[in-house]
Amino acid sequence: MSIIKTIDLTKKFGDFTANDRINISVEKQEIKCIVGENGAGKSTLMNMLYGLLRPTSGKILLHEKETVINGPMDAIAHGLGMVHQHFKLVPSLTVYENILLGAELKKSSKSPIIDRKKEIDEVKKLIEKYKFELDPTDKIEDISVGGRQRVEILKMLYRNVDILILDEPTAVLTPQEVDELFVNLKELRAQGKTIIVITHKLREVMELSDSVTVIKQGKVVGNVLTKDTSEEELAQMMVGREVVLTVQNTAENKASEEIAYQVEDVCTINDYGKEVLQNISFCVHKGEILGVAGVEGNGQSELVKVLTGLMKTTKGKVSIYGKDVTDKWPDELRQNGLGIIPEDRYAQGLCGTMSIADNCIAGYHSVPDVCKFGLLDRKNISCKRDRFVKDFDIRVGDINGNVGQLSGGNAQKIIIAREFESNPKLLIACQPTRGVDIGSIEFIHKQILDFRNKGNAVLLISSELSEVMSLSDRIIVMYKGRIIGELSPKEVSRSEIGLLMAGIQNNKAKGAFI
Amino acid sequence: MDIIGNILYDTIYHSAPIILCVIGGIFAYKANVLNIALEGMMLIGAFVSTLTAFMTQNIALGVLLAVLAALAFGVVFSLMGVTFKGNVIIIGLAINLLASAIAKFVLVRMNTSNITLSFMNVADLKLHIPVVENIPLVGSILSDHPLITYISFLGIFFMWVLMYKTRFGIYVRVVGENEDAAKSIGLKTDFYKYAAILIGAVCCGLAGANLSTERLGLFTNDMTAGRGFIAIAAIYCGQGSPTLSAIYAVVFGLARALSVNLSIYAGPAAGLFDVIPYVIMVCVLTVVSVLKHKNNKVRGFKNE
């Protein structure tokens, strides 16, 4: 018996069809994976099931009855809960307040005052029932990402849903946390819940699911049972052609002895005065890619901010080819030969409401060929833009339009073009392929390797473990603001790095502190 | 001793309308809507309360209509700002201008430069608090204020409860902090923004009635004289906490009281005393901000 079924479900945003006559069916007590590239329309589909979006046409059947879902509360009333890709938690509130948000317990039915004690007790019971690890009185802003996800799941379980939708739940977890989550999910399935998981990590699909639906450009292109398929087959369905799943760093390590980038003893604190970077030291040689691995929230963000001039150090020294650049501003760093692919492309890399041309010069808008006597040379800028678009195969609808209209991959390519074309000697690449489809990943990875092969240095920071492992010549792992170990990607396994990322040091990590 | 008593009494006197604006304004602040129309809402409250009292000789009705008038402005503000998503700073400025223009227009039509309520004596509106009244110093400070002044101080506690102990308060804060989270649990975010703005309007209406009818028995053009902006400064200094922001309102009241009471002794420099409250506010704001950012190592201004 199918518990959820959609019939020709369609969603249009203006002229753009995000979901095109989607037909899927989920059986009771199964784990269903939905895969697809970024922007394929997975979240849109789930948002319609959860009532956040209204379908343009088509039907949703719940328990084989046609149902109109008028918003999240309605969905929950129908026993359907969702954990979003971007958590919907309130950082300044506590765990219990977040779980009970919208369903607060009052002193009595007439009293307007909330009963704090009763609420905490209730949440404690819930946590015990599902054997999650959480303290109900912690503030969300103080707990780990994994913990936040557990809060999101509990939020739904408290509301007694029997269908749970998880949108890219593993993106921010360590391999160990992923395993734990999978155990939790399988346990929930055993207790009778139905689970839909959205992901584009094919390895996880194979490990977790009972059946898979593949969506491409808003259409269902495949519906298979997990046991009948393979990663390669799924990848081909997703992209529509054969793809190299990961570009391998096959070239021999030609790293020279010359140190291109040296970071010594760097520390910094966050707004609350907590030391979020503790004595970070490492160096990158010419012709080398140094990967930084770690679970998000362990200081990589701060490290990147410090290294790209967005944050100041409290201590330590950074130098590029021997030149001290500690606490220099981003423009000075760029003048010193640093190229930057920032962590969040729409926050730090691009301005979505400015034109493509304007974005093509950002960060390099003072160089003489675009700026003379303080005035911008519009003609040269347009030429530059046209060159980028051609050389990097950036697909733009309206060449005079804003960057916000570009797809994620193409937007990222603007940054890649801008930074590589300025001939840096050192590149800091932070999450270079986040939110980019498999085809573009291939392209970007190749660019980075080529850059390295020309004898330049690269610092690669990514939460995507496979990316770090396949590209880097050396890997350092960050945990709680410190470097917990350095290893060679060729000598360690995925799970060994995973342990290190979780703070558990094993003996293979040579010289835990460098 | 006497002068200290006077200064403290005046502190309460000058603080009351600002506190009302503050405790009303914090909800909008928490809901992430910058309401700079506090000034205009207070002015229209002051105007309508006096006008109504003048025409009906009924002060309670005056206060009621003042609140309704401020509410009407609140509705306009919400409609333009929340429903139509206009720029709230501009809307706030417009409302401030409009309130002043409407009052002036009506006064011109009434052929007068101000409305004086000669049928009543504001001294009769003062409440004598039975026991407190007789305590030396304390009595002279805490007793003999009009009703809305007491309401303003009690309001601090009430708003604190509303903000931190009830669903409504939590939801307003959630809407301000993470609108997506609010939507995901089915909150009508616009409803909470409206409510936050309208609470502010009610309080501003009361503040206006307090300022004009209740304490002076008269309305003159532009009589709010920037008090709404002071309230905004206090809200910023206190970061939207009802108690903390109200304390800043009192600080301003104290500065005003000092400037009025001490200017007698200041000789020719007395004119500069009026600068004190504003300068104090800027200094306090600077100190608060420096403390808040003392650990800030991140460059830039994205959060402001």
Add this chain to the structure above:
Amino acid sequence: GSNTSVSSGVASTPAKSDKKIAIVCDAAGQNDNGYNQAAVNGAKEAAEKFGIQYKVVEPTNGVPAALETLADDGYNVIFSLEYDFDALIKGVGGAKPIAESYPDTTFVVFNDNPNVTSSGDVKYKNVISVMFDVHEASFLAGSLSVLVNENAKTLFADGYKFKDPASGGRAIGFIGGTNSNGITVFSYGYIQGINYMAKELGVKYDYYAKYDAGFTDSALGSTVAGTYYDKGANIVYGVAGGVGEGITSKAKEVGRLAIQVDANKDNQQPGYVLTSVLKNTNVPVVTICTALVENKLSSMENLQSYSLSSGATGITDLSEISKHIASTDAAKAKWDEIKAKIAQIESKIGSEIKVVNAQAGEKFDASACPNVNIK
């Protein structure tokens, strides 16, 4: 509209005239219940009497612009109530003085006599300066204040809360809008009046004054007055537009007295306004309009001074406050005695009593008022 008669109007009386006059208000506007409004009322009266047309203007782009436009439009007499004479008399920005550009228009300015050459001669025949001897009126108010203050217990019934003069009640307050001659002229005359009476009675008075209360924030007026009442003042004199309403409101609240200015505002808070120091701008307006219709304008003196006897200035007839004098015989007798005393002083002003006229540039010497202790 119902207010046509305020902004402009034509007389309904048969005596039709083709003459036009205009009043250019100062910042307080035509409905200030005082100085401007009185002038407007004067124009209204003249219109009814002589059938001339009148126009009231509240300038937004400055007085000179309004003067020029009105002169262009052929107004015969333009009364300018604002202190803004440079464009009219001296000419600014290389332009000719307005008075010179429009020789056929008569301009009337108030409270100052800018229309003189460096040698003291009249500069333009078509400019008339109107001065009020408000310093003398203020002097009367000062003397009255002391007399009332000393006898407050006797004069007034219950309900008032005067501070006993013998124990700290010998203080008087003054609140002015800005620190200018136009304001200090009132204050200095007032001080002298207080001093005169205090000396006669052998007492000393404290004098509290604020000269920069502005003209709008009545709440401020109320609190400042409050501090003066607290200091023992039983009477506070306000020369500060809308701020003055705050003072009377405070007077009522504390059960004491205020003195108002410009128009007769004694019934603003009946019983709590001792008197008003008048500056009846309607009188010169009517006088000059009369000259206009009688074609005697050119022969008019270019400096018109309105003394106490003209009725254009002075203090009110005290009829409003009289209603609040206690009904005891003692009170009535005392009140009559005070009124007689004031009348007697009035007759001496100008001759025996010389009052400093700050507006005429005379300096005030505080040491000449030993019985007033200026705080």
Add this chain to the structure above:
Amino acid sequence: MKRMDFGKRLVNSVLPVLLAFVIGGIVILMIGENPLDTYGILLGKSLFTVKGFLNTLHYASPLILTGLAIAVTFKANIFNMGVEGQLLLGAFFSGIVGTSLPASLNPAAAQLLCLAVGVICGVVFALVPAILKAYCHVNEMVVTLMLNYAMIKVLEFLATGVFRDYSSGYVCTPIIKENAMFPRFGNSKLTMFFFIAILVFIVMYVVMNKSKLGYEITAIGKNPEFAEATGMKVHKKIMIMMIISGALSGLAGAGYMMSEQFKYTLSFSGNPGLGWDGMLIALLGGHSPVGILVAAIFYSALKTGADHINLYSTVPKEIVSVIQGLIILFLAVKFVDEHTNIREKLFRKKTGKPETAISEEA
């Protein structure tokens, strides 16, 4: 695309004005007057006679400058509400210098000197909130609002004290010397000041639209984090913008002093004040220099028109304030911009609120 944008902007600016006029018209009808006649008087004399139009241009001069002063900061989402205070300070001291100059000084030199003093005063005063904002993260809007009140009081103190013209019956500083006054052209009030304002307008047009600084201002307004990350040194740019804003305000004050007021009075800048008018003009002109130029002239016509309403009709001129308020109110809402609005919202979801971006797309 560009044409569409322009059309949209035009509609978004014109529609609120029309709407405000319609509502104002209803009010005028309600008090029994003819709105069309009133509006005819309001705009006719100030726009459609030569002298009237030149006078309108004259009164537009300070408004062009204050409008630009507001726009240059507002465009970067820096809210310099202190334009009024900066203008007054600039005006005050240019007036003081103007009175104390030797009468024999060459007029050009005298005028330049006065303007320079005005500019410097505006800049110095703008530096206070600028430094507090750039280096201490103090909210500039609240600070500038507070400092305005403080400045008005300080200037009143100075004008009633040391710098008082004792020969005058009211509070004012002495009138400036003849050589510091901008002479008028012909019988209208137009002076050099208008052409200075136009010159500044041209410079600001280039700065805002063609220069690197303009590019950076736009970027800071649209995405400060992006601006910082691409090396625009936002704190320095805040200083620069505030300095420009202060300089323009000071210049506006000095010019108004030298072409219209000639002395500082307590109502020097009128009510609500040239700085506040500048805010309306910047909004009306959509923060673009050309828009500001047009808006300033329109607004100036309204202001001179208010005098004419006073003279030639019986409608209270306060109706003009009501209409102004309504215009601003309606301007706040983009009438025909739903499309871009939604796009902006989408975009904001991606970048905004750092604390909510707990998990990123992977």
